[in-house]
Amino acid sequence: MAMLHIVNKSPYEKGALESCLNHALEGDTVILIEDGVYACVKGGRAANALASVKGIRFAALSADLKARGIGEDKMTEGVDVVDYGGFVDLVTSCDKTESWL
Amino acid sequence: MAMLHIVNKSPYEKGALESCLNHALEGDTVILIEDGVYACVKGGRAANALASVKGIRFAALSADLKARGIGEDKMTEGVDVVDYGGFVDLVTSCDKTESWL
Amino acid sequence: MSEGIKKFLYVNRKAPHGTIYALEALEVVLIGAAFEQDVSLAFLDDGVFQLVKGWDTKELGSKNFAPTYMALGDYDVSKIYVEKESLEERGLSEDDLMELTYEDEDDDWAEKSSIHIVSREEMARLMAANDVILSF
Amino acid sequence: MSEGIKKFLYVNRKAPHGTIYALEALEVVLIGAAFEQDVSLAFLDDGVFQLVKGWDTKELGSKNFAPTYMALGDYDVSKIYVEKESLEERGLSEDDLMELTYEDEDDDWAEKSSIHIVSREEMARLMAANDVILSF
Amino acid sequence: MKLGIVVNEGPYTHEASDTAYNFVVAALEKGHEIFRVFFYHDGVNNATRLTVPPQDDRNIQQKWTDLQAKHDLDLVVCIAAAQRRGILDENEMKRQGKDAYNIAPGFRISGLGQLIEAGIQCDRLVTFGD
Amino acid sequence: MKLGIVVNEGPYTHEASDTAYNFVVAALEKGHEIFRVFFYHDGVNNATRLTVPPQDDRNIQQKWTDLQAKHDLDLVVCIAAAQRRGILDENEMKRQGKDAYNIAPGFRISGLGQLIEAGIQCDRLVTFGD
Numbered sequence: 001m002a003m004l005h006i007v008n009k010s011p012y013e014k015g016a017l018e019s020c021l022n023h024a025l026e027g028d029t030v031i032l033i034e035d036g037v038y039a040c041v042k043g044g045r046a047a048n049a050l051a052s053v054k055g056i057r058f059a060a061l062s063a064d065l066k067a068r069g070i071g072e073d074k075m076t077e078g079v080d081v082v083d084y085g086g087f088v089d090l091v092t093s094c095d096k097t098e099s100w101l
Numbered sequence: 102m103a104m105l106h107i108v109n110k111s112p113y114e115k116g117a118l119e120s121c122l123n124h125a126l127e128g129d130t131v132i133l134i135e136d137g138v139y140a141c142v143k144g145g146r147a148a149n150a151l152a153s154v155k156g157i158r159f160a161a162l163s164a165d166l167k168a169r170g171i172g173e174d175k176m177t178e179g180v181d182v183v184d185y186g187g188f189v190d191l192v193t194s195c196d197k198t199e200s201w202l
Numbered sequence: 203m204s205e206g207i208k209k210f211l212y213v214n215r216k217a218p219h220g221t222i223y224a225l226e227a228l229e230v231v232l233i234g235a236a237f238e239q240d241v242s243l244a245f246l247d248d249g250v251f252q253l254v255k256g257w258d259t260k261e262l263g264s265k266n267f268a269p270t271y272m273a274l275g276d277y278d279v280s281k282i283y284v285e286k287e288s289l290e291e292r293g294l295s296e297d298d299l300m301e302l303t304y305e306d307e308d309d310d311w312a313e314k315s316s317i318h319i320v321s322r323e324e325m326a327r328l329m330a331a332n333d334v335i336l337s338f
Numbered sequence: 339m340s341e342g343i344k345k346f347l348y349v350n351r352k353a354p355h356g357t358i359y360a361l362e363a364l365e366v367v368l369i370g371a372a373f374e375q376d377v378s379l380a381f382l383d384d385g386v387f388q389l390v391k392g393w394d395t396k397e398l399g400s401k402n403f404a405p406t407y408m409a410l411g412d413y414d415v416s417k418i419y420v421e422k423e424s425l426e427e428r429g430l431s432e433d434d435l436m437e438l439t440y441e442d443e444d445d446d447w448a449e450k451s452s453i454h455i456v457s458r459e460e461m462a463r464l465m466a467a468n469d470v471i472l473s474f
Numbered sequence: 475m476k477l478g479i480v481v482n483e484g485p486y487t488h489e490a491s492d493t494a495y496n497f498v499v500a501a502l503e504k505g506h507e508i509f510r511v512f513f514y515h516d517g518v519n520n521a522t523r524l525t526v527p528p529q530d531d532r533n534i535q536q537k538w539t540d541l542q543a544k545h546d547l548d549l550v551v552c553i554a555a556a557q558r559r560g561i562l563d564e565n566e567m568k569r570q571g572k573d574a575y576n577i578a579p580g581f582r583i584s585g586l587g588q589l590i591e592a593g594i595q596c597d598r599l600v601t602f603g604d
Numbered sequence: 605m606k607l608g609i610v611v612n613e614g615p616y617t618h619e620a621s622d623t624a625y626n627f628v629v630a631a632l633e634k635g636h637e638i639f640r641v642f643f644y645h646d647g648v649n650n651a652t653r654l655t656v657p658p659q660d661d662r663n664i665q666q667k668w669t670d671l672q673a674k675h676d677l678d679l680v681v682c683i684a685a686a687q688r689r690g691i692l693d694e695n696e697m698k699r700q701g702k703d704a705y706n707i708a709p710g711f712r713i714s715g716l717g718q719l720i721e722a723g724i725q726c727d728r729l730v731t732f733g734d
Contacts, residue, residue, distance in 0.1 A: 003330060006600070008490070010353050012428060013384045014115055019215070019247050023326040034489045035356030038387060044429030062397060063496065064489075067355050069392035074434070083397070084500035091598050092475050092506070098213065098335045099601040101223075101482070104466060107730070109620070111217050113292060114248050120351070120383050124462040135619045136220030139251060145293030163261060164626065165619075168219050170256035175298070184261070185630035192728050193605050193636070199349065199471045200731040202359075202612070208594055221734075222617050226515055229554055233586040239594065264622055265661040334593040336480075337601055344724055357604075358487045362645055365684055369716040375724065400492055401531040470723040472610075473731055486688050487646050516617050519649070524690035526700045535690075558616050560654035560665075560706060570656045574704040576690060 002027045004094035008034035008101070011046035016100040018049075026055035031090055032079070033061040040070055040079050047076035061087060103128045105195035109135035109202070112147035117201040119150075127156035132191055133180070134162040141171055141180050148177035162188055209240045211332035214249035219264065224252045227338035228270050235277035242332065243274075246285035246325055249338075250292060253284065253317070255300040268300065275304030280316045287322045345376045347468035350385035355400065360388045363474035364406050371413035378468065379410075382421035382461055385474075386428060389420060389453070391436040404436065411440030416452045423458045477501055478592035479511040482603025484519030485534035486527070490602040491520050495537055497600065502545055510548040510592045511538075513581070515603065518556040521549070523578035535578050542580030549581045550588045607631055608722035609641040612733025614649030615664035616657070620732040621650050625667055627730065632675055640678040640722045641668075643711070645733065648686040651679070653708035665708050672710030679711045680718045 005024055009016035017032075017039055024030060032039055037060045039046040050058060058079040065071075065081065075081070082090065091097055106125055110117035118133075118140055125131060133140055138161045140147040151159060159180040166172075166182065176182070183191065192198055212231055218224040234241060245253055252271070259266040274282070282302055289295060296319055305311040320328065329335065348367055354360040370377060381389055388407070395402040410418070418438055425431060432455055441447040456464065465471065479498060483490040498508055513520055520535060527533050542549050551561060560576070563583050567575035577583065593599050609628060613620040628638055643650055650665060657663050672679050681691060687700070693713050697705035707713065723729050 008356070008493070008602075008604075010356070010384050010387075012116070013353070015113070015247065016215075022322055023246075023329060025326055025330055033493060035353045035384075038353060038384070038428070041429040045427050047429060061493075064355070064398065066394040066396075067398045067400065067402075068353075068387065069390040069394075069434075071392055074429075084496045085504060087497060088501045088504055088506065091477070091600055096333060096335060097598060097600050098329060099337045099603065101215070101337050101601070101603045109220070109623070109732075109734075111220070111248050111251075114217070116383065117351075123458055124382075124465060126462055126466055134623060136217045136248075139217060139248070139292070142293040146291050148293060162623075165219070165262065167258040167260075168262045168264065168266075169217075169251065170254040170258075170298075172256055175293075185626045186634060188627060189631045189634055189636065192607070192730055197469060197471060198728060198730050199465060200473045200733065202351070202473050202731070202733045206594075210590075210593060220619050223515065226555060230514075230586055230589060234590045234593075237587070237590045237594065239590075262619075262622060263626065263662055264619070265658075334599055336589075336593065336599070337603075342724075346720075346723060356489050359645065362685060366644075366716055366719060370720045370723075373717070373720045373724065375720075398489075398492060399496065399532055400489070401528075470729055472719075472723065472729070473733075484646065484689070516614065516646070519689065522690035524692050524697075524702055524704065524706060526687040526690075526692075526696075526702070528684075528688070554658075557656040558658070559614070559649065560652035560656075562654050562656075566656075567654075572654055572656070574654065574706055576654060576704055576706060 002094045004090050004097045005030045006097055006099045007032050007036040010035040011039045020100040021053055024056050029057040029059060029090055029094060031059045031087060033064055037061060037064045037068060037070060040076050041074055042076045051078060059090060103195045105191050105198045106131045107198055107200045108133050108137040111136040112140045121201040122154055125157050130158040130160060130191055130195060132160045132188060134165055138162060138165045138169060138171060141176050143175055143177045151177065152179060160191060207240055208333040210234060211329060211335045212243045213335055213337045214245045214252055215247040216338060217248040217251040223338045225267050228267065231279060232277055235279055241279055242281040242283060244283045244325060244328060246288045250284055250288045250294060253299040271300055271302060274302060275316055280304035282316045283318050283320050283325065283328055285322055285325045286319050343376055344469040346370060347378050347380055347465060347471045349380045349471055349473045350388055351383040352474060353384040353387040359474045361403050364403065366472065367415060368413055371415055377415055378417040378419060380419045380461060380464060382424045386420055386424045386430060389435040407436055407438060410438060411452055416440035418452045419454050419456050419461065419464055421458055421461045422455050475597040476507045476509045478509050478596035478599040480601040481511060481513050481517040481520060482515040484516040488604045490604060491534055494602040508547055509596045510550055512589045512592055513551045514555050518551045518559050518561045521551045521561055521578050521581040522576045524576050539578050539580040551581050551583045553583050553585055556583055605727040606637045606639045608639050608726035608729040610731040611641060611643050611647040611650060612645040614646040618734045620734060621664055624732040638677055639726045640680055642719045642722055643681045644685050648681045648689050648691045651681045651691055651708050651711040652706045654706045669708050669710040681711050681713045683713050683715055686713055
């Protein structure tokens with residue numbers, strides 16, 4: 001019964017990602033969208049926090065990374081970049097979604 | 102040149118109060134309004150943070166405290182409760198205002 | 203899920219009054235109660251502030267919708283989960299919360315508390331155990 | 339303040355794209371530039387993300403307003419302060435930022451950088467030194 | 475699969491509506507069924523035809539309206555949230571004694587039951603908001 | 605003193621408009637001059653006359669309209685923000701080729717210069733938003 005957690009908030013402004021990670025179970029996936037993709041910036045406090053999480057798969061939406069100038073060179077490791085179609089696939093391959101608004 | 106800092110965000114959801122306190126100077130006043138008044142709940146992590154700040158005067162808006170059920174018994178010490186008129190007086194007695202949105 | 207009954211979880215993570223999400227979430231819960239699904243409410247993060255008792259919105263001039271929480275039991279919404287860690291971090295305990303009750307039809311309509319204080323880990327499992335999650 | 343000239347500070351604390359505040363703040367700055375006041379821009383907290391270079395909003399389908407930042411110098415908006423601590427916490431350095439420049443009329447129109455990286459303490463003093471603060 | 479979409483924020487102010495739109499387009503391309511798009515909270519503001527976005531920007535309301543026409547989508551605006559925010563159709567205008575209405579083509583106003591129904595009927599419900 | 609007020613969020617969705625209203629009432633009671641109330645971002649949504657709030661709730665637009673009439677307040681709605689969000693007066697309706705308008709009595713649509721002017725003219729500028 002894997003969950004797809006959707007996080008759209010900057011981890012530097014709001015507690016949504018932290019709360020999500022506190023409630024995600026092993027085998028779940030977290031997709032970072034909108035301002036949530038700022039968690040992917042290499043060397044940032046949030047990216048370091050992501051790296052310490054085990055058993056959760058991370059994805060980030062390419063359109064939101066590109067809009068914000070977060071290219072491959074700025075991406076932290078361990079996060080899969082997906083397009084909107086990949087986002088749809090994550091929704092349908094998990095059992096349900098939870099949006100951390 | 103004292104500043105009135107206006108904080109309307111819950112310190113548990115957003116970083117506005119923390120950022121405000123990082124930029125307030127000695128002699129400034131911070132007024133907590135709207136969800137910002139949740140920083141006043143005695144025993145909460147945010148109230149403990151307020152208590153450690155020196156040289157800043159704190160006020161909180163009575164209408165917002167009452168609406169949220171934060172009575173005298175739940176209030177942390179060191180915060181002046183003011184009504185909207187008192188808020189106006191703070192605005193006019195300080196040199197300028199900064200809203201931490 | 204058994205025979206068309208789905209487990210709905212309403213997740214409340216925002217404080218009341220500062221924004222409208224809490225009030226409009228309640229409106230969904232009340233309408234949803236008519237659909238005979240299996241309904242639970244979760245309150246965590248700033249959502250726990252929604253249940254703090256003693257609201258008085260007169261000076262603010264906005265609508266006091268605390269009575270709607272009290273009425274949830276009458277709508278057969280009786281599974282209300284509140285996260286312990288969220289309460290504690292905010293200086294709150296169960297004593298600070300509204301008393302939300304329902305009448306248990308399986309126990310001669312005895313009045314019982316709807317509120318269950320759960321740990322963060324229990325909250326995580328609760329989320330996983332539902333079919334549809336509506337977040338506010 | 340000297341002879342009707344006020345010191346305006348625009349404080350930008352929010353990331354671009356996720357919400358409209360950054361874009362609409364810029365619209366105020368451009369209009370305000372016509373009023374011949376003393377204008378500074380501050381970028382701190384998530385506001386520093388506004389200046390990260392390399393935006394491509396095609397896939398998202400929204401407006402790419404990065405060129406507007408580049409144009410600030412042409413509007414005589416040349417005092418742009420970016421908080422060092424905010425950058426560092428987010429894994430950013432000055433190299434990641436757009437190059438914002440202006441032509442210095444007091445120095446034979448030499449092209450100079452508008453961006454000043456300042457410490458948190460300097461940012462606090464900057465805020466205190468202005469007359470009007472508009473926050474976004 | 476049958477997907478339900480919830481949009482909780484207005485256009486431009488938040489990215490939620492853009493994300494939801496792009497998600498719906500991608501889902502349709504993959505052959506999924508969009509059972510309904512439900513607009514709640516400030517999401518009802520997507521449904522006003524009175525917007526005049528800058529010429530160099532996208533017209534989000536028009537994009538939804540066009541997508542609806544192309545795929546016969548069910549775009550439902552919550553009546554309670556819409557009344558609070560001044561989004562009316564012709565029927566509501568008359569019922570409330572107002573002198574104008576502003577709903578855009580392709581959207582319909584209905585009750586919150588439509589959201590619950592989407593939760594019951596759909597294989598997945600995805601919420602976009604703030 | 606001469607005070608300028610900025611309101612950046614729509615009614616009901618955020619408390620900002622309530623706070624600004626209560627602040628303005630208190631300032632007037634204390635004899636201060638309200639030079640202008642400027643509605644920006646989603647704040648322009650305070651100015652639609654099409655809202656139908658629940659009967660047991662406040663009508664925020666009406667409260668602003670009544671306060672304006674009583675104290676001859678200058679309630680200015682930013683034109684750029686208003687166009688993006690579908691708030692039009694009769695003039696804008698004609699200019700943009702729209703078939704309806706929705707601005708409430710007591711509000712006027714004007715440019716961002718009115719905000720800067722408030723910053724210059726007022727002794728204090730106070731911003732309410734999100």
